[in-house]
Amino acid sequence: MSKFYSSHFSITLLLLLPNLISLNLKSQIPIHERFDVSKGLHDNTAYDISLDYNGFLWITTDEGIQRFDGNKFLSFIYTDNINKSGSCIQFDYRGRVWYQSFDGHLFYVENDTVKTLQHFKAKNFTTFRIIDSILTFYNGNSLVKVNLKTLNIIDQLFLPNAEISSIVFFKNSYYISGNGIFRINVDFKKIDTLDTRPGIISIFTNDNELFYQTKSDISYEVYKLADTTKILFYSDVVRINWIDLKNNTYYISTNLGLQIQERNKKNYLMTDYKFSKTFFDNYGQLIASTLNAGILIIPNENDIKYFHNLKENFTSTIFTQNKIFLATGLGKIFEFDITNKKSKLLYADVYKRQINHFIFNPNYNEFVIILNNEVKIIHPDGREIFSVENVAPKSVTIIDDKYYFVTATGGNGFLEHVFNPLKKSIWDSLYDASEKVNKFRKFTNLYRNRDVIFSSIHKKIFISTNTGVIIAGSNGDISAPNPNLFLKELFQIKDDIYGIDFKNQLYKYDYKRNIFNPIKIPYSKNDVRFILSNNSIFFLIFNRIYELKEGKPVETDLVSNQNIKYIYKFNDIFLEISNSHLSYINNISERRINFPKKIIINHVNGKRPNDTENIEIKYEKGQDVRVNYTFLNLDKRSTSRLYYRINQGQWNPILSGTDYLLFPSLKPDKYTIDFAIKEFGKLDIIKAFNIIVTTPIYKQTWFLILFQFFILILFVLYVLWQIRLLSKKNKLVTEKAEIEKNLALMTLKSIKAQMNPHFFFNALNTIQAFIYANDKLSATQYLSKFSKLTRLILENSEAEQIDLASELKTIAIYLELEKMRFVNNFEFDICTCDDIDTESIYIPTMLIQPYVENAIKHGLLHKKGEKFLRIYIQKISDNQIAVEITDNGIGLTKSQEINSKKSFAHKSFSSLANDKRIVLLNKIKGGNYKIEIEELFDQNHISKGTRVRILIPYTA
Structure with a gap:
């Protein structure tokens, strides 16, 4: 059985208890939208409404006049201290909006400003008429015509003591009411008296017919004028405020609601509202002003709300072939007959307990009701057939003619039908094997069960629990199609099973694969709200109702309503159930009227558009x-x-x-x-x-050209003047800069020239030491290596830069010589990163060697034990390398102490020369040469050597 026979959204739905003899009189109301002070209207007392040529709705209230575009109200305020409340809205040839105050002032709106014609004030409110550019009104003595182009009087008809109350223009003549009904031709040349009976209070027209109203001691009478013939149209104790006509149906505005009159049949609708005027707009909507509720827009007077005054909440609904059953929060069940639009109360719980969920079994003509702690089976006449208490039920479904299946907080199980205990069922073996608990058989002990659906074709029970969805068959097999899927709702369309999870994702069950598959909606799940139906899936997106067809959302023409919970389709009727009523929606295709919407550009940055x-x-x-x-x-x-x-x-x-x-x-x-x-x-x-x-x-181009030409002339004159003044000075500056550059280059060459002999002097001293020691082999090996080193230095002495490979080769030979000099008592290592191509990187010659020499002379020379020196070269950017020279010598502090004990302050010649060289290199080449010297310490803060880091820009 479809879940739409047992859907149970927890929704708030106001119903009208049908306790009146005539349901059509009180339990139905046209679907409408109300615009009052809560939505921007100045006052809920709206005396008059009218549409202008653009389609704006104008309204007069006690606070003056306002304009409505369908979404917002725009107010036009007259600031002088006079009465602004009035009626009789009209429009002139220039698009100005006019109305008359109840004190007789004539107001008009022009360029968003309210103005008044003080010198044309009427004695009191009599209404007025605008025909083309002519305004006609009564000033207390005369009927006056005013030319709206010049605001001058162009004609008058003297009517003393006429006591005029209303003026209308109908079929090229003026009709006035006062102490009679009179017809006056358009040029004021002829007056016809049509009625002189006492008590005439008003005359009005709906542009198709002419009416006037009289008042006696006991009633109001309205006559319809046809030429000079008078026909009694209306007689009642209620006064008429307006009459509108559409499709041979009269819509009569009164203080006791809207009276609809068709072929001598009368029906009052919306009797809580005091209608002042109605008309049908271009969309076929009935728009009404009221004296107590603001403005009403009725999209289709045949779309009716039911149960709109019931002070209860809907909790669940059931749809059958031609009826809807409605359960409430106070324990009532109503039946609504779709065909004859009648409703009746079927059941009322004596304790007024909320019905959380219910289903209808047509085979036994009974309801199964879920209360907070009880399952009840009742007959539609209200008789209780069976009940189970203290089970905390959540949902129920029909399995077959013998069993119901109930989910509850503490478990789920079978409920046997009381009339068929001997009937055979495929579920008998499971029923007999289940634990008997409180009048029903517990199938599982799962806690926090939520929803249940039965597939009559596949004989499967689908149960939503707090641990996921389980599916049970008649042979006792249980499967969990999606272990981590938690569904808050299960529902069924034909034999398709659907579910909605707590993230508002829709799923459909695949019988072949035994899995719930998500249905993709091309919108954010936060923007989608699903609406249950009897034969389709509807959902709301951005206040628009869509229907899911073949897995894709299709926009419908249904009225959008954020509070809609159910949509039931019955032939050509849609039934919408919301939180305030049941709506009876007629054939949608007949309701649709294509009429263009409008965009009006007010201004752009304060500027209004022109005619183009x-x-x-x-x-x-x-x-x-x-x-x-x-x-x-x-x-x-x-x-x-x-x-x-x-x-x-x-x-x-x-x-x-x-x-x-x-x-x-x-x-x-x-x-x-x-x-x-x-x-x-x-x-x-x-x-x-x-x-x-x-x-x-x-x-602009012409201005820029002219301005640039002027600037160019000034610039040329200025340049010529500056050239004459600065030519000599610039020449001297250039010569001075060239001299300084040459001097720096010469100084750099001098320093390098001094460094090479210094190195040779140290090497010769070492050879001499070997000869003195009579170590011919060492002297021979040393001399061989020295010759190689000498050749390299001489080859590179004239070059400003050499490749890194050659520089490292020179340093390696130098270190081998120093190692021999110190009798092999230290080790060294030269290492480069893999990303360095030493043959393509060029650096200044003899830039690294002096710091290697210092590491040996001041660091390793005085150290006892193992001695080690490491040179590590890495690339730190695309044009700069870092050379780290690390030794495990005595460190800077100890070295300085040893030097301080000498008879004179000592600093290596090579270090002094290199310092000068670094300064000059930065000055001449504009590079980023930098020396960083750091003493290394162990965890006990004892010196363990020195690290010198040289940052060298290079060229490739």
């Missing part, structure tokens, strides 16, 4: 372009959404209620802005206009 829809604004740096517009759309059935684009670009959605677009810092150019509405996946452009951002005069 072009708006020209001046460019200012950093200026944002703000387009203020009005989306004029009174159609309350519309599901259209507004979009915009600029210069044929991408369409962008506009949030509902937004009345401006902002374009940051538009450069001077012409921009085309398009507005479109999207309905049923199609975009229709409803407005296009141009914004022309003009170039400032100081940025």
